[in-house]
Each structure stands twice: as structure tokens, then as C-alpha cells.
Amino acid sequence: MSNLNIDAIKKRSFDAIVIGSGISGGWSAKELCDKGLKTLLLERGPNVEHIVDYPTAMMDPWDFKYDKQMPRDYLKANTIGGRPHNFQEDSAHFYVKDSEHPYLQDKPFDWIRGYQVGGKGLMWARGTQRWSKYDFEGPARDGFSIEWPISYDELAPWYSHVEIFAGISGNRDGLEQLPDGEFLPPHExxxxxxxxxxxxxxxxxxxxxxxxGRCAHLTEPKPIHLKQGRGKCVNRNLCQRGCPHGGYFSSNSSTIPWARMTGKLTLRHDSVVHSIIFDEKKNKAIGVRVVDRQTKAISEYFAKIIFVNAATINSNLVLLNSKSRRFPNGLGNDNGLLGKYMHFxxxxxxxxxxxxxxxxxxxxxxxxxxxxxxxxxxxxxxxxxxxxxxxxxxxxxxxxxxxxxxxxxxxxxxxxxxxxxxxxxxxxxxxxxTIPKEESRVWLDDKQVDAWGVPLLNISIDxxxxxxxxxxxxxxxxxxxxxxxxxxxxxxxxxxxxxPGGDIHEMGGIRMGKDPKTSLLNKWNQLHHCPNVIVSDGACMTTNSTQNPSLTFMAIAARAANHAVEELKKGNL
Amino acid sequence: MKRRTAVRNMGLALGSVISLPAWANAWSPSSLIPADLLALDEEALLAEICETILPETNTPGSKSLKVHQFVHRMIQDCLPEKAQDTFKKGLAYTDQQANKKNGQGFVNAKPSERKALLVEMSKAEESKDFVKLVKDLTVRGYRISEHYQLNVLKYKMAPGFFHGSVPVE
Structure with missing residues (x-):
């Protein structure tokens, strides 16, 4: 190998790669950078720089052409992408268009996506409630899905960890079924x-x-929030445009700028991940294959640990498309359950x-x-x-x-x-x-591919x-x-x-569990059969309970990243 | 060409502060022109109908707030296509009725004559849908105008507070 090649590979080598810059991916990147890991954060969509790229944020009601309504032609062409509850003239640019990102509906399913830096964390509803032990113990008690490999007590310190940083407003209600968190003052x-x-x-x-409600708004910013460059929520209620004050939590306003400050982060947007590269000799994943969104050029990036935070359905897609001789049916998929037991x-x-x-x-x-x-x-x-x-x-x-x-x-x-x-x-x-079922699943189409050469996904969830x-x-x-x-x-x-789908709470398909025969991930979100790949977004969820899911994704992602760093330091990965 | 200039000005006003989002690029003000639903005389007629619905008093009316342009835009681009038919036919009908009643088109009629005609049309089976369509959109466009938002609703983008219980104003 020439020196040139070695240099080129060095340039494309990191300690860790995170696929996806939404809420969970932002957390993975932040934790990894805080621990000193040189981290590459990949995002398939264009960059959205906090404040600068919120084009509608300062528009007054009279500045809009159509009083927030979207034109007929747009809605006709986007019967799925045009349906979310806060999709309107001021937020439409954050939602993907149907024609640009097709998928196959074996059964009708609204797959709502936000392809940009920050992902759907720019348009989320910001409800943030902890799960309780009754939620984690549910499957074992009621005999559905499989047992969760983690308990409330194990996740509780990580809830605190993310709540303090993200800033969660709420009242200490003292409810056993909805544990209190580290709260900023509640709304009235x-x-x-x-x-x-x-x-x-x-x-x-x-x-x-x-x-x-408990929500990710800075009702009273603390020094940790000011350090992120965020300020108090000023009750604009225009959150779906992106908040120029950083009044609510998003990767754009919070985890990404923080990770940047460590000097350890490389953010590469417009990078569509095609698959994860598995090395048969090393018997582990060594990197990812990326297709440039605009030029369609293919490149490879390498790292010791790889985090899959592409958002539930796309995380399933990435693993399903990561085929090797060792894993002909998708990475880590020895039991054939990858893409199954989806829920919402x-x-x-x-x-x-x-x-x-x-x-x-x-x-x-x-x-x-x-x-x-x-x-x-x-x-x-x-x-x-x-x-x-x-x-x-x-x-x-x-x-x-x-x-x-x-x-x-x-x-x-x-x-x-x-x-x-x-x-x-x-x-x-x-x-x-909802109850996760084997027949609720996604799988790769064997004929059609998208504009980046990635197979289209079939969805059958009901x-x-x-x-x-x-x-x-x-x-x-x-x-x-x-x-x-x-x-x-x-x-x-x-x-x-x-x-289903309009809830934008799809979960599962790469579920956590105690037994490699019935689950894909262990209690630390590592693939049972490829432990240097960590899946810590909604895809890991064994069940869904009734809370808004993002806070739990954050806590799980932060916990998984910290554990992976420890394992890496011990030389186990 | 007043409307077009105004639409273009709006685009400039926005452009000077921020760049339009990606989806808006495909609908630059100039791209609206070939698809225009109305001829210039129809546009003038619409302006007078809207002005009759919400006239200039000691505060601005529809025409000076350019509400008729909003009405036109919404029917052309947003409302179900069948509204375009109601709209086009309604405009012609209004002028026809004005001619019949006052011997001249709606635009040249006296304000009192215009109002009387619209009131009558709002009750007649063949024209009430048209009047309702234009009136509802005129009210909507008026309510989002800068004048109404700031002076009547006291709009504040960032109030900075929420109180769950205060006396009704």
C-alpha cells in the first residue's frame, strides 16, 4: 500500500462513528467527544446550523404567503410527508418529500422523516416523561414481547444525566407510575x-x-445551558421553525455545539450511510460505506466503534443492508428477527x-x-x-x-x-x-433501490x-x-x-433483550453478535409504553455510549 | 401590475432578512405570473369587492392592506380547485349584476351601491357561495395583516410568559 493510501485511510479513521444526528445521535456524539474520542457524526441530509438555518423563525404572521397553509399542489404530491401535526408553511422545509424518498407500503404506514442535521429533533413535540419500573417490568408481568434487559433503577441515573443537560421543565408530582426527574420550574x-x-x-x-406536562424547555436556564449557548424559552410557541433562543432542546442547539467545543467532533452532512463494513478476519465492524447525497460518490470511513442512531426505521435499514459472508441476512441477524417486532x-x-x-x-x-x-x-x-x-x-x-x-x-x-x-x-x-408483533416488520426490497443505490424498504405494520x-x-x-x-x-x-406512523413514535426492530435467540442487542445496546456496533435509538426499544419516547432514547444513548467507551478502554472492543 | 410588484416586494422584504426555505424557491414571485388565475380587470374588480367587505375607515381597509392579493393567492394556489370555478363565475356575475342594477360595472359603482349589491348577492342562492368564499378569505387575510395583528390583537412574537388564569380583558 502506498503512503498516499495510508494517509487517506488515516484521514478517514476515527475512534467512533455515529450514524445520524437527531436526538439520540446527538447524544452519542456528545458523550463520546466528552470522553475524548475522535468522533465522526454522519448525517444523510443537509446541514442545519443553529439559528442561521431556521429561515422562517423570525417571520411574522403577515410575512407568510398562505397564512401557514401549504399549496394544493404540494399537498397532492406529498400525501404522506404533508400529514404531520405541525407540518405547515413555516416548517414544511424540515420534512422529506414523498417523491425524493420512496418506500413500499405492504400495509399503509406514514413514514415521517426529517433528513437534516438535527433530524426530527427540530420538529418534535418536546414531551419528556420518564418511564417507571411498571413500564420496564410490563412485558415480563403481562407475558408479551420479551423481558427488558434493563430496569428503571439502572436507567434512572442516566435519565438524570440527560435531564440536567437538556433542561426539562416539570413539577415534582411524586407519582410512582411517572417518576420525577431533575426539573426546571414547571409551566402553569x-x-x-x-x-x-x-x-x-x-x-x-x-x-x-x-x-x-414535562417538556424540554428552559423555563429557567442553568449555567450548563448558558454554556451551550442557549437561553430562556420566551414562549414563542413557534418551536417547529427551530428556536433562535435555543429555548427547547435539539441536537442543533445543544449536543452538537457542545461536542464541537471539545474539538473532537467532525460533522459530515450530506452523507447517506449505505452500510456498515464487517471485517471477516477481525470478526468485527470496521467502518461505514457512505454515498454523498449530492455527488453520489462513495467513500468509506473507519472507526473502532460504530453507533447506529439513524432513527428507528432507517437504523433497521442500515443493518439489513449491511450484508457480509458472516451475516448474509443483515448485520447481527443470526436469529432472523432483525426488522421484526416493530411497534408505535x-x-x-x-x-x-x-x-x-x-x-x-x-x-x-x-x-x-x-x-x-x-x-x-x-x-x-x-x-x-x-x-x-x-x-x-x-x-x-x-x-x-x-x-x-x-x-x-x-x-x-x-x-x-x-x-x-x-x-x-x-x-x-x-x-x-401497542404490542410488538413478529408480523410488524420492515424488510429490504429485492428489486428497487433509491437514488443512492440503497434498497427500498417494505413496511408492514398495523x-x-x-x-x-x-x-x-x-x-x-x-x-x-x-x-x-x-x-x-x-x-x-x-x-x-x-x-399508523403519524404518531412519529415508531420503535423496535433491533430490540434489546437478555437472550441472543430472541433479541438483537444486549443490555448495553451492543449487537449480541457484533459488539462494537451499538444501536441506541428507537430501534432498540423492546416495548413502547405510553410516554413520549425521546427522553428515554436520550438516556439509553448516553448510557450505551459511556459503556462502550469503558469497554474500548479495557480493550474489549 | 400593482399586485405583481407587491408580491415581488414581499419576496424582497423577506429576502432582505432571511433566505426563503428550499421549498419556496420553486415558487419565486415571477413563477406565479404565467399561472395567474385572473386578468387585470378581474383583479381590480376583486380589489373593490374586498374593499366593500372591509372598507377603509379611520383604519386601513382591504385594498391598502392588499388583502385582495391574499384572497387571489389562496384561491389560486391553496383552496380546492372547485373554488376557482366559483370564484371566476362569481366575479363575472358580480359585474353583470352591477351593470343590470346601476348601469355600470362594479368598479365604477358608488360604495353604497356596491355594498347593497353584495348584501343582496349574499342572500341569493346563485351567488351566496361566492360571497361567502370571498368574505371568509377577506376576513382571514385582514386578520393576518400587520395592521390587525399589531393594533388589534397586540401580537407579540415572544410574550415571555404564560399565565393559566387571568381576568378576561
């Missing part, structure tokens, strides 16, 4: 949310609390109502958060004819309107100058746990009877709770034809 509940909470406490003897959250229904009380009160300002009803079904013991349960959001506010009916000209203009207040609106969305029973129960229980609080005009909004 509205008087109607407080009224609901008090009514529930009486009616259900404190078994159905309704608390202020059941968001298929909501409930709304009005409250005719407290009409002399209103809320003021903006709150990038809502109230939260933790899971109250089957928590401490099995009590229904379906497995597991659901959490729910709780949002309230005054309805405002202007009379316009039958008015025209000066009278109409006059009417528009005085806002009138209607009843309080009340709304809750359901976030149900709801089941347990989900339907849970939806019925949500309707019954929430209607009862709303009625008890004196809410009226209660309406349920079941969408039985809504495909």
Missing part, C-alpha cells in the same frame, strides 16, 4: 386544568392524576369538549406545553380485557371569535375589532401502548384488536372523566382509517 396549568385535576383526585382517589403509539383517537364555567377567567401568553394524564389503566395490576393502557394530553383555553354572520362593510370591520370570548375548549389525545379495545376504553373513561368535571358537548374523534 390553566384554571380549568386545575379544576379537572382536583375533580379527578376526589372522584378517583388520586389514581388518575392530571399534571402539568396508538394515536388513533381524540376527545373534545367545552366547559361553561370560569367564564370570567382566561389564560394569557403562550405555553409550549399542555397538561398530561399519565397511564391509569393496568398500571399496578391487570384490570381490563386489553393489555397495557394509554396516556393522554389535556389542552384547554378560551375560544375566541368575532361575529361576522350577516355583516358587511363598516359593521363587519367594527365587529372584528372586538374579540368575544366563548366557552373553554377542552381536548385530549390518546397515546396508547393496528390490532388490542388497540381497538383500548380506543373504546379511552372513549368511555375519558367521557366519564370529562363529565365528572362538568364538561359539555363531549365528542370523540376516532379515525379508524388513519394508518
Amino acid at each position: 396549568q390553566t384554571c380549568v386544568e386545575k379544576h379537572f385535576s382536583e375533580t379527578m383526585a376526589k372522584k378517583y382517589k388520586n389514581t388518575r392524576p392530571a399534571i402539568i 403509539h396508538n394515536f388513533r383517537t381524540t376527545i373534545s369538549a367545552e366547559y361553561e364555567g370560569m367564564l370570567d377567567r382566561m389564560s394569557a401568553g403562550n405555553r409550549p406545553n399542555g397538561s398530561y394524564i399519565p397511564r391509569f389503566r393496568n398500571v399496578f395490576k391487570q384490570e381490563t380485557d386489553f393489555l397495557r393502557g394509554y396516556a393522554a394530553g389535556l389542552y384547554t383555553g378560551r375560544m375566541t371569535y368575532n361575529d361576522t354572520e350577516g355583516l358587511l362593510g363598516e359593521e363587519l370591520k367594527e365587529s372584528l375589532s372586538h374579540r368575544k370570548y366563548g366557552n373553554w375548549y377542552v381536548g385530549s389525545h390518546m397515546m396508547g401502548e 393496528f390490532d384488536e388490542n388497540d381497538n379495545k383500548m380506543i373504546e376504553d379511552f372513549h368511555v373513561q375519558m367521557s366519564e372523566m370529562y363529565s365528572a368535571a362538568g364538561f359539555s358537548n363531549i365528542k370523540t374523534h376516532h379515525t379508524p382509517n388513519e394508518p
